[in-house]
Amino acid sequence: MSRPLDADSAPPEPAMNRVAQAGLTCPVPAGEADRVQLGHGSGGKLSAALLRERFLPRFGNDVLELLGDAAVIPAPGADLAVSTDSFVVNPLEFPGGNIGHLAVHGTVNDLAMMGAEPQYLAAGFILEEGLSFEVLDRVLDAMSEAAREAGVLVVTGDTKVVERGKADGMFINTTGIGRLDPEFRPDPTRASTGDAVIVSGPIGSHGVAIMAAREDLGFEAELSSDTACLAPLVSALREACGPGVRCLRDPTRGGMASALNEIAASSAVGIRLEEDALPIPGPVRAACEMLGLDPLYVANEGILVAIVSKDRAEEAVQALRSHPVGRSAARIGTVTGERPGLVLLRTGLGASRVVDMLPGDQLPRIC
Amino acid sequence: MKYLSEYRDPALARSLVDRILATASRPRVIMEVCGGQTHTIVRQGLQELLRDAVDMIHGPGCPVCVTPLEQIDRALFLASRSDVIFTSFGDMLRVPGSELDLLQVRAGGGEVRVVYSPLDALEIARANPDREVVFFAVGFETTAPANAMAVWRARELGVTNFSVLVSHVTVPPAIEAILDAPDNRVEAFLAAGHVCTVMGWKEYEPLVERYSVPIVVTGFEPVDILEGIYMAVQQLEDGRSEVENQYVRSVRRAGNEPAQELVAKVFRLVDRAWRGIGEIPASGLGLRPEFEAYDAEKKFELSGIRTSEPSECMAGDVLRGRIKPFECPAFGETCTPERPLGAPMVSSEGACAAYYNYARFQGEPAGETA
Numbered sequence: 196m197s198r199p200l201d202a203d204s205a206p207p208e209p210a211m212n213r214v215a216q217a218g219l220t221c222p223v224p225a226g227e228a229d230r231v232q233l234g235h236g237s238g239g240k241l242s243a244a245l246l247r248e249r250f251l252p253r254f255g256n257d258v259l260e261l262l263g264d265a266a267v268i269p270a271p272g273a274d275l276a277v278s279t280d281s282f283v284v285n286p287l288e289f290p291g292g293n294i295g296h297l298a299v300h301g302t303v304n305d306l307a308m309m310g311a312e313p314q315y316l317a318a319g320f321i322l323e324e325g326l327s328f329e330v331l332d333r334v335l336d337a338m339s340e341a342a343r344e345a346g347v348l349v350v351t352g353d354t355k356v357v358e359r360g361k362a363d364g365m366f367i368n369t370t371g372i373g374r375l376d377p378e379f380r381p382d383p384t385r386a387s388t389g390d391a392v393i394v395s396g397p398i399g400s401h402g403v404a405i406m407a408a409r410e411d412l413g414f415e416a417e418l419s420s421d422t423a424c425l426a427p428l429v430s431a432l433r434e435a436c437g438p439g440v441r442c443l444r445d446p447t448r449g450g451m452a453s454a455l456n457e458i459a460a461s462s463a464v465g466i467r468l469e470e471d472a473l474p475i476p477g478p479v480r481a482a483c484e485m486l487g488l489d490p491l492y493v494a495n496e497g498i499l500v501a502i503v504s505k506d507r508a509e510e511a512v513q514a515l516r517s518h519p520v521g522r523s524a525a526r527i528g529t530v531t532g533e534r535p536g537l538v539l540l541r542t543g544l545g546a547s548r549v550v551d552m553l554p555g556d557q558l559p560r561i562c
Numbered sequence: 563m564k565y566l567s568e569y570r571d572p573a574l575a576r577s578l579v580d581r582i583l584a585t586a587s588r589p590r591v592i593m594e595v596c597g598g599q600t601h602t603i604v605r606q607g608l609q610e611l612l613r614d615a616v617d618m619i620h621g622p623g624c625p626v627c628v629t630p631l632e633q634i635d636r637a638l639f640l641a642s643r644s645d646v647i648f649t650s651f652g653d654m655l656r657v658p659g660s661e662l663d664l665l666q667v668r669a670g671g672g673e674v675r676v677v678y679s680p681l682d683a684l685e686i687a688r689a690n691p692d693r694e695v696v697f698f699a700v701g702f703e704t705t706a707p708a709n710a711m712a713v714w715r716a717r718e719l720g721v722t723n724f725s726v727l728v729s730h731v732t733v734p735p736a737i738e739a740i741l742d743a744p745d746n747r748v749e750a751f752l753a754a755g756h757v758c759t760v761m762g763w764k765e766y767e768p769l770v771e772r773y774s775v776p777i778v779v780t781g782f783e784p785v786d787i788l789e790g791i792y793m794a795v796q797q798l799e800d801g802r803s804e805v806e807n808q809y810v811r812s813v814r815r816a817g818n819e820p821a822q823e824l825v826a827k828v829f830r831l832v833d834r835a836w837r838g839i840g841e842i843p844a845s846g847l848g849l850r851p852e853f854e855a856y857d858a859e860k861k862f863e864l865s866g867i868r869t870s871e872p873s874e875c876m877a878g879d880v881l882r883g884r885i886k887p888f889e890c891p892a893f894g895e896t897c898t899p900e901r902p903l904g905a906p907m908v909s910s911e912g913a914c915a916a917y918y919n920y921a922r923f924q925g926e927p928a929g930e931t932a
């Protein structure tokens with residue numbers, strides 16, 4: 196099994212161990228609740244606790260415990276990356292895309308974040324009795340188009356139908372397989388002091404567009420999901436910076452804050468963001484202010500955050516900008532040696548605050 | 563939101579900070595009364611910029627923080643009834659009751675919905691005539707007009723399956739309670755701009771006179787807050803105590819009179835318990851007797867649900883500025899944002915949660931940021 200980054204050293208410890216040793220995990224109590232809450236699906240601390248307390252103890256193995264966006268499986272020739280993701284979104288169609296786009300992009304992007312070249316997809320569909328064929332066709336058209344663009348083949352699938360009321364129109368699960376490049380293995384444990392934090396596009400568009408469509412807030416026109424395939428951006432980064440690309444994450448649920456906290460914890464480094472550098476579109480900012488939400492915690496489906504060595508930072512930004520999906524790429528911060536595990540944001544006024552992971556779902560504020 | 567940019571201008575903010583640092587002859591203790599202001603102070607790191615010149619105390623102005631445990635337990639009881647759709651502003655959902663919170667009740671099968679306006683809750687009631695819809699009417703004078711409007715509309719429309727669980731509080735009695743405490747440290751107040759947009763500032767004039775304490779009506783953007791602090795520090799240094807208005811773009815002395823009239827038609831002053839502080843006479847709003855049919859406490863006979871606050875939580879001392887959150891023995895030990903004992907640890911603008919994050923950042927040896 197090829198591990199070029201650790202060729203001369205002992206195999207790396209499972210990421211969870213490193214995190215625990217750094218004293219950075221917050222042991223979320225199971226709580227008084229004896230059942231699953233929506234917050235367990237938020238990508239925040241509750242999700243992490245669910246994984247740590249119930250899933251890892253039962254399924255733990257060396258491959259799983261690395262907890263990357265995709266698993267790395269040894270194979271003759273080149274190792275394979277495997278990733279699975281389920282898609283449950285309401286409404287099924289929203290400005291900028293539909294659940295079909297998400298189902299392809301989400302899994303393909305998880306593979307791409309490992310540095311893998313996405314190749315094959317398996318897709319499972321749970322359809323609700325009464326779903327119109329018109330909607331289903333549009334979702335399947337979107338999947339087919341997204342798969343073609345991403346250069347992946349849907350090679351197997353499954354359909355099940357459940358009674359009316361038992362699913363939100365439809366749920367989709369996709370599993371993707373990609374080929375890994377032994378020379379290009381970004382990894383959330385590889386951030387080190389001085390590296391640049393780079394984001395490939397505007398923050399917060401997807402989550403805010405979904406919320407606006409769901410709540411019928413009246414300013415949907417200005418907001419649309421950013422759902423996009425990120426594999427071409429990763430290729431551009433690989434060509435421009437090679438192994439100078441240390442970590443890649445797509446900040447989906449839990450948003451930028453959760454993705455960066457995970458990197459900070461996994462690499463035992465600090466991360467400093469510059470508030471003024473964050474590319475947050477005006478309509479997203481306005482909607483977040485109105486709803487009392489923080490864009491840093493809002494889900495994205497078409498941006499990546501890259502940790503890139505200092506000497507390659509400028510090339511990385513230029514490489515991203517050369518592609519339409521990455522045209523507003525920007526450097527937003529720096530990896531530091533201070534306060535390992537913490538993400539700090541320097542505000543526009545020059546003060547600092549902690550950007551923590553959320554305990555559960557982000558809740559709109561009263562005042 | 564373009565019109566706000568001048569109130570976030572870093573150069574203007576820094577010049578105000580410099581003036582505050584140059585004006586304060588000794589550390590001044592100022593309380594902001596509104597959770598929205600606390601939110602800005604914490605998010606923008608204003609305390610860090612003010613260094614030791616001003617000690618900002620986060621007062622009891624976050625409705626999430628001051629709603630008493632007993633009302634939360636009543637909300638949980640209602641939310642778990644199968645005939646009820648319980649509606650609330652989002653951030654009340656994680657506030658811990660005696661045993662559970664609304665999110666956990668929802669996971670257990672209770673129907674709990676987040677709404678952005680009480681009028682949305684009324685619409686839910688009209689769309690679900692076979693269910694009882696209850697709205698959790700919390701907050702200060704700011705949210706009172708919309709809540710009054712929902713009740714008023716419900717009566718107009720003849721909607722009978724709508725009611726409100728009221729836990730409204732008002733600002734002036736809270737300021738008075740803080741000033742009356744024998745060990746009070748607060749020298750000046752920033753009054754909440756939104757509250758004053760509705761109520762004006764007439765009701766602060768007797769307080770200023772009686773207690774010789776400066777009160778500055780202040781907005782919510784960083785420049786607003788720094789200007790409000792600067793005005794308060796100037797008053798303290800000059801030995802003045804007046805009501806001043808920083809938030810001139812929104813607040814008039816008389817306030818919004820039609821809104822006040824509507825509130826007065828639906829609500830009356832009642833004694834109200836504040837979480838962590840206890841009962842303050844005539845400090846809250848309750849429904850007038852003629853709107854009793856919309857009072858969830860009466861409709862569902864909730865008076866049997868009586869809860870006392872956990873003795874370990876010192877939220878009252880924190881909200882009154884008597885202790886800093888980290889001086890509470892439970893802080894960061896048995897009380898964390900993941901498992902809060904008291905409400906100030908729940909909301910991101912709660913004083914304890916704010917310190918929890920800030921202190922973690924401050925706890926390490928200072929680097930380039932200090």
